[in-house]
Amino acid sequence: MNRRTVFLTTLAVTTALTLTACGSEEPDAPAKGSGKETLSTAPVSSAPASDGRPAVELPSDLSYTFDWPKTGDKERDAVLADSEQSIKAVDQAIVNQNALDKAYLYYYEGEAAAQTEQFIQAYVDAKARVTGKYRYYHFAVQVRDGGEASLVYCEDQSKAFDMYLKDRKVDKTPVTENSYVLYTTQLRKNDKGVWVITKLLSERGHDQCRP
Secondary structure (H helix, E strand, O other), X not given: OOOOHHHHXXXXXXOOOOOOOOOXXXXXXXXXXXXXXXXXXXXXXXXXXXXXXXXXXXXXXXXXXXXXXXXXXXXXXXXXXXXXXXXXXXXXXXXXXXXXXXXXXXXXXXXXXXXXXXXXXXXXXXXXXXXXXXXXXXEEEEEEOOOEEEEEEEEEEEEEEEEXXXXXXXXXXXXXXXXXXXXXXXXXXXXXXXXXXXXXXXXXXXXXXXX
């Protein structure tokens, strides 16, 4: 099974909102090399809490590169900063095997929170989590009057995979056009000053994201 594909297929039955999908769309696609690798136990890295925001702790085998430099605008930069934490918080919930993890619920609400809970629960049911490297790029952020914003960005999942917890085997899969995902998010600024995600749409293999 490749990075999140099976889990997203399950969610697609009930919703058009999806999170991520990497590698081939075909469950039986051949993997690189032996197809599976053993991942050694690694120490946990921590992003400290700030301004009341929850700390996010992730294993060191997960890494993130955000190629979206500061815009110089206070509110747009705040949208980017909270979006970074929201992405990591979802993976923390998957690692913790907790579909009601408080950190991601801090950044998601309404429709987006409900679908993200289903997405995380699929990993819990499969006793699996994510591993690897993620890169985020080609972003466009807009802030509108009334405390609303939108963020469009790309995600490179070509080096991200699923890992089953029982034997800690990593399912390696080929890189395809579906390893690159375009996201469109809608956000609002809540009474705590946090930019929370209310809606999330994705499109795999979008021309804008492919190298």
